[in-house]
Structure formats: structure tokens, C-alpha cells
Amino acid sequence: MSGQSLTDRIAAAQHSMTGSAISKAVCKATTHEVSGPKKKHLDYLIHCTNELNVSIPHLADTLLERTTSNSWIVVFKALIATHHLMMYGSERLMQYLASRNTLFNLNNFLDKAALQGYNMSTFIRRYSRYLNEKSMSYRLAAVDFTKMKRGAEGVMRTMNTEKLIKTLPIIQNQLDALLDFQPNSNELTNGVINTAFMLLFKDSIRLFAAYNEGVINMLGKSTKHIINLV
Amino acid sequence: MDGFGRAVVGVWRAHTVLDESDGAESSPEVPDRFRKMPSSTSLGSLRMSLRKRLPLRSVQANSLPEPSTTEIQKEQPKPSTARKLSRSARNSINQMCQRFQRTREFSREECLVATPGRDPEIAGASSCTPRRTPRRAATPRRTPRSAAKPGRTPGSRERKTPEASVRGVKTGRGRRQLVRMAALRSPFSSPNTEKQRIKFDKDLESVSSGIRRLKHLSKAFDDIIQREDRPGSSKCPGGAMMRKLDPSGKLSRSNLTRRASNLSNTLGGWANTAVNSIRKPN
Numbered sequence: 001m002s003g004q005s006l007t008d009r010i011a012a013a014q015h016s017m018t019g020s021a022i023s024k025a026v027c028k029a030t031t032h033e034v035s036g037p038k039k040k041h042l043d044y045l046i047h048c049t050n051e052l053n054v055s056i057p058h059l060a061d062t063l064l065e066r067t068t069s070n071s072w073i074v075v076f077k078a079l080i081a082t083h084h085l086m087m088y089g090s091e092r093l094m095q096y097l098a099s100r101n102t103l104f105n106l107n108n109f110l111d112k113a114a115l116q117g118y119n120m121s122t123f124i125r126r127y128s129r130y131l132n133e134k135s136m137s138y139r140l141a142a143v144d145f146t147k148m149k150r151g152a153e154g155v156m157r158t159m160n161t162e163k164l165i166k167t168l169p170i171i172q173n174q175l176d177a178l179l180d181f182q183p184n185s186n187e188l189t190n191g192v193i194n195t196a197f198m199l200l201f202k203d204s205i206r207l208f209a210a211y212n213e214g215v216i217n218m219l220g221k222s223t224k225h226i227i228n229l230v
Numbered sequence: 231m232d233g234f235g236r237a238v239v240g241v242w243r244a245h246t247v248l249d250e251s252d253g254a255e256s257s258p259e260v261p262d263r264f265r266k267m268p269s270s271t272s273l274g275s276l277r278m279s280l281r282k283r284l285p286l287r288s289v290q291a292n293s294l295p296e297p298s299t300t301e302i303q304k305e306q307p308k309p310s311t312a313r314k315l316s317r318s319a320r321n322s323i324n325q326m327c328q329r330f331q332r333t334r335e336f337s338r339e340e341c342l343v344a345t346p347g348r349d350p351e352i353a354g355a356s357s358c359t360p361r362r363t364p365r366r367a368a369t370p371r372r373t374p375r376s377a378a379k380p381g382r383t384p385g386s387r388e389r390k391t392p393e394a395s396v397r398g399v400k401t402g403r404g405r406r407q408l409v410r411m412a413a414l415r416s417p418f419s420s421p422n423t424e425k426q427r428i429k430f431d432k433d434l435e436s437v438s439s440g441i442r443r444l445k446h447l448s449k450a451f452d453d454i455i456q457r458e459d460r461p462g463s464s465k466c467p468g469g470a471m472m473r474k475l476d477p478s479g480k481l482s483r484s485n486l487t488r489r490a491s492n493l494s495n496t497l498g499g500w501a502n503t504a505v506n507s508i509r510k511p512n
């Protein structure tokens with residue numbers, strides 16, 4: 001329990017007394033400690049998303065509630081936990097988040113109190129925008145581009161032209177929102193932003209792979225058209 | 231033209247006599263649609279004016295009509311000369327209209343390009359400027375081979391062309407020659423000439439090599455993702471990825487760090503400049 005503030009410990013104790021294990025896990029994953037969320041707490045949350053008797057809306061709302069905190073550390077860690085669950089958790093959570101009209105409302109977030117508050121607030125705004133875009137992509141395309149089947153028989157390689165024309169801009173928008181995070185090397189100075197960066201990096205690889213396959217498909221089809229004309 | 235002119239003059243003379251003698255009371259009832267129809271050209275106005283006067287069947291060219299009711303005038307049979315005159319006028323007018331339509335359609339074909347967003351019928355109705363910008367045109371349709379296969383060129387579905395209006399018109403060799411000339415000049419035309427063929431082959435080659443590279447890249451990404459998804463690979467998630475993506479080491483940490491530091495220095499310089507410029511007015 002090193003590094004946790006008194007507030008975190010009191011909150012965790014309150015949740016354990018009320019018997020809300022999910023709230024306790026969320027609270028422990030989003031403490032004021034300047035480090036990424038602990039693996040054991042995230043694994044517990046992933047396990048919860050796969051349980052049928054767990055309320056996914058309750059879990060999502062608990063995480064979203066943590067993003068209303070004034071501390072950049074708590075907010076950043078809540079975003080990281082949400083992103084982690086989107087990537088590795090059950091698809092039910094992704095479906096619920098995509099069904100909401102608004103997800104993260106952090107466009108004006110600013111933490112003036114802390115030392116790194118100003119810098120990190122910028123990244124929090126960008127990160128929240130990316131996560132909103134990610135859930136919007138799922139809403140529009142009904143598929144998670146980072147989890148879809150790849151390869152010669154993959155989804156993007158076998159998609160028809162009409163659907164491809166509609167899907168590629170969605171991937172583009174998500175990729176643009178991801179690249180807007182724009183971290184500099186001298187800004188990756190703490191464990192929180194490093195964890196976020198790693199998650200974004202993994203997403204970028206998968207997104208680009210999906211986009212690449214879409215482009216290969218599109219180029220192949222257009223080349224065939226041209227050859228048929230000639 | 232002479233017969234037509236004479237017919238027109240004759241008919242007009244007869245009607246001017248009528249106007250002077252009869253006055254407004256005996257004027258025939260003209261349907262409203264004829265009064266309201268606008269006509270911009272002189273030919274159109276001539277047609278409409280003759281049409282307005284056609285119901286006057288009881289008029290005799292040489293005699294003044296009696297000041298009787300219009301019903302009596304209508305019942306009386308039209309004299310043969312006036313009838314002949316009107317018929318000849320109508321025929322000549324129809325011929326003129328047909329000639330005019332043919333010339334307008336020919337000039338529309340010269341355009342070959344429809345202004346984007348405009349209906350080809352409307353474009354043909356108004357004055358069509360002969361813009362020969364092949365980029366805008368659906369000129370792939372105009373090649374002799376592709377004429378039978380419309381709508382297969384990229385982007386051709388979205389653009390309206392005047393071809394739909396041109397297809398129904400059967401004219402002589404002039405239209406076909408124009409179409410062939412435009413097709414040869416267009417960059418999207420089939421590579422008939424040797425030079426164009428070679429260039430086209432080169433372009434295809436570059437596209438196919440690009441596709442091969444992308445496929446190779448895609449396979450590399452798939453391998454990396456598969457390795458990452460394997461259990462136990464989370465200890466060093468980034469290293470394997472970097473090694474696979476960049477075997478030559480261009481994207482090595484030191485290289486990236488150097489580039490990132492250069493970028494941050496540049497951005498820092500920009501930020502300092504911005505801050506200094508904001509401070510100066512104070």
C-alpha cells in the first residue's frame with residue numbers, strides 16, 4: 001500500500017465496507033500514486049467484465065465517475081483503466097461505451113494545483129478525445145479495428161468496395177485522434193503517461209495494420225478496374 | 231428562306247389589316263397559355279405570334295370582315311389562300327426549329343464536358359462553353375472500347391456527362407471524330423500510342439510494387455501482433471515490435487531519442503519565440 005494517499009485508503013475502506021468490490025478495485029486502480037494502474041487491479045476488472053452477473057453499466061459509470069476528479073493523476077489513471085478494459089476486457093463493455101451519447105467530457109480539463117498539472121492536462125484532453133473517437137468508431141463500424149481478424153482472409157482484405165469506402169475514413173479519423181496525442185520524449189517523465197503511451201502504441205500498430213489492409217484491398221480493386229478498361 | 235419570308239410577311243400583313251379594322255371586340259380569344267409563354271429567341275416569338283393568330287380562321291385576306299360575333303367568324307370556313315399561307319408558315323417554322331435544334335446539339339457535342347453538378351439538358355439549353363478540360367470529363371467513356379461499358383471507370387459514376395443526351399442523336403462522322411480526338415487527348419484514354427503504353431505499364435508496375443510492399447508490411451505487423459498476443463510476452467512488449475519493424479536499426483532508441491530531442495528543441499524554440507512575441511507588447 002505504499003504511495004497511496006490517505007484519501008485513497010479511506011475510499012478503499014469505505015467500498016470494502018459497503019461490499020462493492022468493483023468500486024474498491026476501481027478506486028485502487030486510480031489512486032493518487034504517480035504510477036500506472038497496478039496489474040492485479042486491472043486483471044480483476046477484466047475478470048469482472050467477463051462475468052455475467054456483473055453490471056457493465058455500473059462498472060463503466062464507476063470509472064467515468066473517477067474522471068470527474070480534480071487530480072490529473074486520478075483522471076489519467078481512470079482513462080488508462082478504461083482503455084485497458086476496452087482492449088482486453090469483454091466486448092460488452094465496448095458496446096456499452098459505444099452506446100452512450102457522451103463518454104468523456106474532458107475537453108476543458110485543467111489541473112493547476114500539481115507540479116506537472118499543466119502538461120499532463122493537455123495529454124489528458126487528447127487521450128480522452130482518442131477514447132471518444134475509439135468508441136465512436138465502434139458505434140459506426142460495429143467492429144473494433146484493433147481486434148478484428150487480419151491477414152489474407154481478414155475483414156479488411158475481403159471487404160467489398162462500398163463498405164471499404166465507408167470504413168477507411170473511420171479508421172483514418174481514429175488514427176488521426178491517436179496521433180494527436182503527440183508526446184515528446186522529454187514529456188514521458190512519469191509512469192502514468194508512459195503506461196498511456198504504451199497502450200496507444202499498441203493501438204496504433206493494430207490500427208495501422210487494419211488501415212494498411214484496407215488500402216491494399218482498395219488498390220487491388222482499383223487496379224483491376226483499370227486493367228479491365230484497358 | 232424566301233418562301234418562308236413571304237409567308238410570314240403575307241400572314242402579318244393580313245393580321246395588321248385585321249387589327250386596324252376590327253378593333254378589340256372581334257379579336258379572337260387566345261388561350262392563356264399562349265400569352266404567358268415566354269420566348270427568348272426571335273424564332274420562338276415568331277412561332278408564338280403565329281400560333282396566337284392561327285384561331286382566326288374566318289379571315290379573308292382581301293375583304294374586311296363584318297362586325298359580327300366571333301362565333302360566326304369561327305363557323306365560316308377558312309379561305310384557301312390563308313390556309314395555305316399558314317400551313318407553309320408552319321412547315322417552314324418547323325424546319326427552322328429542327329435545323330436550330332440540330333445545330334445546338336452539335337455545339338453541345340463540341341463541349342464534351344458537362345459542368346459539374348449541372349444537368350446535361352439544362353447545360354445544353356443554356357449557352358455551353360466548350361471547355362476541354364479532360365480532368366473533369368468522364369472521357370474514359372468516350373474511348374471506342376469503353377463506349378460499350380459505361381460506368382466502370384473510377385469516379386465516373388458520380389459525374390454526369392452529356393453523353394446521355396448525345397447518345398440518342400444520330401449525326402454524321404463529325405461527332406465521332408470529335409469524340410475520338412477527345413479520347414486520344416485525355417489522360418484516361420487507353421494507351422494507343424507506344425509511348426503512352428510504356429508509361430502506363432510503368433505506372434502499373436509502380437502500383438503493383440507498392441501493393442507488394444504494403445503486403446509485406448502487413449505480414450510483419452501481423453507477426454508482431456501475434457507475438458504480442460501470446461501469453462508471457464508482456465514483459466517486453468515494445469522490444470520485439472521494434473526489432474521486427476526495424477531490423478536495420480533506423481528506428482532504434484538512440485535514433486528516436488535524437489530525433490525526439492531535435493524535435494523538442496525545435497518546438498521549444500518556437501514556444502520561446504511565441505512567448506517572447508507575446509511579452510513584447512507588454
